Amino acid sequence: GFDYYWTDKYAQNIISKGFENSEEKIYQCVTAFELFEHMVNPVEEMEKILIHSDNIIFSTVLTGNKIPDLNWWYYGFNHGQHVALFTSESLRILGAKFDLNFYTNGANFHMFTKKKMSNYYFKFLIKASKYGLYNIIKQTIKSRTDSDAKLLIKT
Numbered sequence: 001g002f003d004y005y006w007t008d009k010y011a012q013n014i015i016s017k018g019f020e021n022s023e024e025k026i027y028q029c030v031t032a033f034e035l036f037e038h039m040v041n042p043v044e045e046m047e048k049i050l051i052h053s054d055n056i057i058f059s060t061v062l063t064g065n066k067i068p069d070l071n072w073w074y075y076g077f078n079h080g081q082h083v084a085l086f087t088s089e090s091l092r093i094l095g096a097k098f099d100l101n102f103y104t105n106g107a108n109f110h111m112f113t114k115k116k117m118s119n120y121y122f123k124f125l126i127k128a129s130k131y132g133l134y135n136i137i138k139q140t141i142k143s144r145t146d147s148d149a150k151l152l153i154k155t
Contacts, residue, residue, distance in 0.1 A: 002141070004031075018152040025052065032058040037074075037082040042094055050098060056112040062104070063087055 007021035030053045039045045076082040095102040100112040103122035
């Protein structure tokens with residue numbers, strides 16, 4: 001039921017053909033799952049994302065306040081693609097640079113937004129999504145599978 005568009009500067013669009021991001025389009029929200037740890041320059045990348053929305057829901061595993069042991073799986077030494085690692089505080093500072101509030105579950109799920117809410121509320125929504133919020137959303141938002149397929153036939 002969500003109107004999603006695809007973009008990835010390093011990959012070919014195989015699954016979402018016809019739903020490529022428009023460079024000038026504004027969206028209600030940008031989702032970026034397992035992207036932030038690949039950013040060579042997070043400030044520059046945030047500037048590019050914020051062209052499209054000032055609401056960003058994203059995942060990245062936080063390092064915590066101590067440097068993790070070299071055996072920590074998230075370093076990804078075997079592939080070398082994790083070039084940026086974050087603490088909750090470093091993400092708060094990154095968001096503040098763009099006048100964004102930062103919300104986190106304290107582990108791996110986060111949000112930047114201009115909107116103000118309590119971090120408790122953010123954590124509640126995440127927990128609720130695990131225990132039935134998805135079913136409520138599924139009942140209130142109609143699937144776009146058929147309408148998207150018809151749209152692609154017309155183009």
